[in-house]
Amino acid sequence: xxxxxxxxxGSGASAATALAAPIAFANGHGKPRVVVVGGGAGGAxxxxxxxxxxxxxxxxxxxEPSRMYYTCFFSNLYLGGIKTIDDLGHSYGTMxxxxxxxxxxxxxxVDRDAKTVTLAxxxxxxxxxxxxxxxxxxxxxxxxxxxxxxxxxxxxxYKGGSQTELLKAQIAAMPQGGTFAMVAxxxxxxxxxxxxxxxxxxxxxxxxxxxxxKIIVADPKPKFSKQGLFQEGWAKHYSGMIDWIGSDFxxxxxxxxxxxxxxxxxxxxxxxxxxxxxxxMKAGRIAELTGVxxxxxxxxxxxxxxxxxxxxxxxxxxASQQGDMPKSGFSANSQAKVCANAVRGAxxxxxxxxxKFSNTCWSLINTNDGVKVGATYEATDEKxxxxxxxxxxxxxxxxxxxxxxxxxxxxxxxITADMFG
Amino acid sequence: xxxxLTGNAWxxxxxxxxxxxxxxxxxxxxxxVGEDANxxxxxxxxxxxGRTAGGLAGAKYSKSMIGVGEDGLVWSAETLDTFLENPKSxxxxxxxxxxxxxxxxxxxxxxxxxxxxxDGAASLPSAQETGQGPEISLxxxxxxxxGDPEYGEYLSSECLTCHQSNGMxxxxxxxxxxxxxxxxxxxxxxKQKLRPHPVMQMMAGRLxxxxxxxxxAYFKDLK
Numbered sequence: 001x002x003x004x005x006x007x008x009x010g011s012g013a014s015a016a017t018a019l020a021a022p023i024a025f026a027n028g029h030g031k032p033r034v035v036v037v038g039g040g041a042g043g044a045x046x047x048x049x050x051x052x053x054x055x056x057x058x059x060x061x062x063x064e065p066s067r068m069y070y071t072c073f074f075s076n077l078y079l080g081g082i083k084t085i086d087d088l089g090h091s092y093g094t095m096x097x098x099x100x101x102x103x104x105x106x107x108x109x110v111d112r113d114a115k116t117v118t119l120a121x122x123x124x125x126x127x128x129x130x131x132x133x134x135x136x137x138x139x140x141x142x143x144x145x146x147x148x149x150x151x152x153x154x155x156x157x158y159k160g161g162s163q164t165e166l167l168k169a170q171i172a173a174m175p176q177g178g179t180f181a182m183v184a185x186x187x188x189x190x191x192x193x194x195x196x197x198x199x200x201x202x203x204x205x206x207x208x209x210x211x212x213x214k215i216i217v218a219d220p221k222p223k224f225s226k227q228g229l230f231q232e233g234w235a236k237h238y239s240g241m242i243d244w245i246g247s248d249f250x251x252x253x254x255x256x257x258x259x260x261x262x263x264x265x266x267x268x269x270x271x272x273x274x275x276x277x278x279x280x281m282k283a284g285r286i287a288e289l290t291g292v293x294x295x296x297x298x299x300x301x302x303x304x305x306x307x308x309x310x311x312x313x314x315x316x317x318x319a320s321q322q323g324d325m326p327k328s329g330f331s332a333n334s335q336a337k338v339c340a341n342a343v344r345g346a347x348x349x350x351x352x353x354x355x356k357f358s359n360t361c362w363s364l365i366n367t368n369d370g371v372k373v374g375a376t377y378e379a380t381d382e383k384x385x386x387x388x389x390x391x392x393x394x395x396x397x398x399x400x401x402x403x404x405x406x407x408x409x410x411x412x413x414x415i416t417a418d419m420f421g
Numbered sequence: 422x423x424x425x426l427t428g429n430a431w432x433x434x435x436x437x438x439x440x441x442x443x444x445x446x447x448x449x450x451x452x453x454v455g456e457d458a459n460x461x462x463x464x465x466x467x468x469x470x471g472r473t474a475g476g477l478a479g480a481k482y483s484k485s486m487i488g489v490g491e492d493g494l495v496w497s498a499e500t501l502d503t504f505l506e507n508p509k510s511x512x513x514x515x516x517x518x519x520x521x522x523x524x525x526x527x528x529x530x531x532x533x534x535x536x537x538x539x540d541g542a543a544s545l546p547s548a549q550e551t552g553q554g555p556e557i558s559l560x561x562x563x564x565x566x567x568g569d570p571e572y573g574e575y576l577s578s579e580c581l582t583c584h585q586s587n588g589m590x591x592x593x594x595x596x597x598x599x600x601x602x603x604x605x606x607x608x609x610x611x612k613q614k615l616r617p618h619p620v621m622q623m624m625a626g627r628l629x630x631x632x633x634x635x636x637x638a639y640f641k642d643l644k
Binding site for chain 1: 587
């Protein structure tokens, strides 16, 4: 029998029983098996590249609960009214057609001795190599007064999809002259320019629809990514609208009350209309359950993204603790290719090439006002280490900024094609 | 062979503008220069020195030409020399269908001729420092490296985060099905920071000669 989606979706004992014993040989006729958990920029890329490059020699299963993937990158442009939610959605159908066995279920446990992944539906999926790319979860108690049960009153919108749509609806429903508050995250977190691009895009929307509205940002950090570029843009486009309160001014001393819709910053209570709470982050829970995390994230070897804890378990993207790369979709995609090359080599004897990594993060400040920061990286014994980098300059011409934005659109088309095929 | 690859006409002396006028006959079906020059198929070439690529109002340009101008390409003796040698190696999708002037003497003469129609210090050889670094000078052996397409396929995965494998040209140029020689020259021009673009200068900057050849070998067959 084939290990297919219907089997896994089928609930209860029958599916589990059917899968219990002979799956190791039934599916791949003894082919090596790679299981990938998480179908985002890291996992989808790794699954697709291993399937594509091994030309059927490796059996690749991707475990991802969502039927549609909504990118977190570019979701701020949806908040700003520049992209639609449909622009952000991608089906896994093309990956299945590309030879990846796509299973829509939650991975709820990993037995590293038996080398199996347990699914919420009850099935157990064997692997020779396991790649975890689960993204982020939030640290409990990170923001006083907030927990996951508050995420409807005070959305994080830091995982793509429904949370993004909820935040957008709340911004649209703000009364004239209302207040949008953001509780920004401490380092390290997904997409370093993300919260500040979000502030820009919310301001862009409000300037057009609610020009007397205010934005307050409580930040536990004294500085942030591309700060000079963002603050230049905020002064230019959204003068007087944005109040950024860094840790030097008490921005880290914050609590929220989701039922009263208040934010308390350094003792001062403010009633707000929308509150976007982005708590401290940790690796997606399955990495912790697998026992490959140390602290909040999973330490990995830079040469192939294998974990320090288990040579047959790899962790990609936001969940990994790898060194100098930011937690971004671009980074995860880059790491996935190094990992895919190494995993395929280990399983089939194909050539393994030196690890090379790169990242660029584009941010949009206003319509056609794009900026970017990027770097290249290499693997050292200790970590993924930065080699070279660049950042947009303040005071660039409108033409340069427009070209940068258009480049970011080209990148979005490129990376999503690269992830899903 | 080396003359195909070097953009150092100026380093070897200024050309002869009288002979350059004869070379310009190859250009004049599309370009005008001098009194009453107008934009035709291509832009008029008065004051070309110091002009931002793709930057003359009223002229028709490819997106590609406008893009390199936005990235900072300004016409100078050096950039003109590189462009005239092989237009598509500097500006991938230029509308200019001219194959290029392979003889460096022809280029030097043509540039000397065009310089007579540009005013100001920018037209002088000593003022050609545009901050774009040294002219591209490739050892001929670099072009003769046989690329390893399997290594190129692995390396290409880094390109494909932005450039699409189907060759789509939307905000970021397509790079598939390029003649390998042009690909190699273009990448070395980025590596030497002659072609302007911070991301590409960074990406090309750490590729070895063999890695550039490997990428060229892979991308030539990707359609």
